[in-house]
Amino acid sequence: MRVDRFVSRSVSIVFTIGVLMSSGCSSSKPAAAPTATVLVTEGYEKAARMYGKKDYDGAALTLESLLVSSRATALEDHVLFLLGETYYQSGQYLLSSDIFSRLLKQVPSTPYARTAQFLIAKSHEKLSPHYELDQQETIKAIDQFSVYMDLYPAPDDSKILSDVETYRELLKINPENPVYKERYAKAAAELGKVDSLKYAEKAIPVLRDKLAKNAYFIARQYVQLKKYKAAVIFYDEILKRYPDTGYVQQAWAGKIDALIKRKKWFEAGQVLDQYLQIYPDKQQEMRGVREKINQNLKNN
Numbered sequence: 001m002r003v004d005r006f007v008s009r010s011v012s013i014v015f016t017i018g019v020l021m022s023s024g025c026s027s028s029k030p031a032a033a034p035t036a037t038v039l040v041t042e043g044y045e046k047a048a049r050m051y052g053k054k055d056y057d058g059a060a061l062t063l064e065s066l067l068v069s070s071r072a073t074a075l076e077d078h079v080l081f082l083l084g085e086t087y088y089q090s091g092q093y094l095l096s097s098d099i100f101s102r103l104l105k106q107v108p109s110t111p112y113a114r115t116a117q118f119l120i121a122k123s124h125e126k127l128s129p130h131y132e133l134d135q136q137e138t139i140k141a142i143d144q145f146s147v148y149m150d151l152y153p154a155p156d157d158s159k160i161l162s163d164v165e166t167y168r169e170l171l172k173i174n175p176e177n178p179v180y181k182e183r184y185a186k187a188a189a190e191l192g193k194v195d196s197l198k199y200a201e202k203a204i205p206v207l208r209d210k211l212a213k214n215a216y217f218i219a220r221q222y223v224q225l226k227k228y229k230a231a232v233i234f235y236d237e238i239l240k241r242y243p244d245t246g247y248v249q250q251a252w253a254g255k256i257d258a259l260i261k262r263k264k265w266f267e268a269g270q271v272l273d274q275y276l277q278i279y280p281d282k283q284q285e286m287r288g289v290r291e292k293i294n295q296n297l298k299n300n
Contacts, residue, residue, distance in 0.1 A: 040070045044079055051082060056090035059083075077103055077110035088119055097123035114152055118196050121145040125203060131213040138214075142207045145200040154197045164188055205244070212238050212245035219254055228258040249279060256289065265296045 034042075043066045050059035063083040070079040080103040087096035100116040100123070110116070121144035127137040164184070171177070171184055219234035235258065238251035252275040259268035272290060276283055 036069055037073055037075075040066055040073055040075050040079070044070075044075055044082070047079075047082060047086075051086055051089075054089075056086050059086045060090070071106075077107040077112055080106065081110070081112040081116060084116065084119065088123060091126075093123040093126045097127075114148075117144070117148045117151060118200070121148055121200065121203075125207065128207065128210065131210050132217055135211055135214050138207050138210055142204055142211075145204050145207075149197060149200050152197065154194060208242055209245045209247070212242035212247040212251075215242070216247045216250060216254070219251070219258075223254070223258060223261075226261075228262045231258045232262075252278070260289070260293070263296070265293050265300065269293045269297065 047059045047062040066079050070076045084096050084099035100120045124141035215234045215237045219231045222231035235251040235255040
């Protein structure tokens with residue numbers, strides 16, 4: 001009787017344990033793993049929050065981890081653009097230029113294309129060094145601003161300004177009107193594009209002036225070293241490549257002086273004639289130079 005009772009109880013215990021184990025296994029079954037798109041979305045949103053808080057290092061680390069997984073997804077250009085912005089805002093202009101360029105190459109149809117092209121140019125502008133140093137970044141900045149202006153010519157800014165003012169005033173009267181909000185936002189965005197074009201138009205002459213100043217600085221260095229032939233090469237570079245800058249007159253005068261120092265009297269006289277045709281008001285100032293050239297031409 002005891003044995004029967006023991007067996008009965010044992011069977012009951014085993015059954016209960018089995019049920020519990022089955023229940024436990026069922027409840028501990030892992031949930032489905034999130035898809036790559038979900039992970040990219042979550043990562044991008046996290047990075048966007050960090051960017052909004054100006055935690056650029058944190059945002060960059062998060063976005064960098066998404067570069068591979070976001071390829072060929074709807075967020076690919078979003079990830080690249082925000083990473084480029086993050087590098088730009090943190091002063092890492094080489095990296096920002098690289099990422100914006102990668103964005104245009106990988107997703108050429110991205111709506112960020114215009115802003116990316118402008119920020120490529122601005123990144124190189126930021127990297128442009130003091131005029132005494134190598135000017136490759138300055139040249140790149142000019143080239144990229146020129147590309148920007150060619151790709152996105154200026155619209156009619158008078159109409160855009162009128163639209164901005166119109167919808168701004170209408171919103172004062174009816175601030176909740178969705179149509180006014182939409183059209184004001186659109187006009188303001190177009191005005192921003194005009195502003196970026198004006199920026200590019202102003203930036204290019206400043207950058208070209210720096211290149212001319214660099215060439216003039218090098219020419220003067222050669223003059224100090226008494227390497228007048230080399231100096232003339234750089235004066236000529238200013239005259240041929242940067243005639244729209246503030247160093248043209250100095251280049252003409254420097255070239256004449258270098259030729260005289262080389263005793264190239266005939267050539268110096270020719271260059272002086274050209275100089276005085278462009279700057280006739282310098283006749284009196286250059287009289288002594290003319291006499292010196294003429295005297296040496298007679299003696300030779």
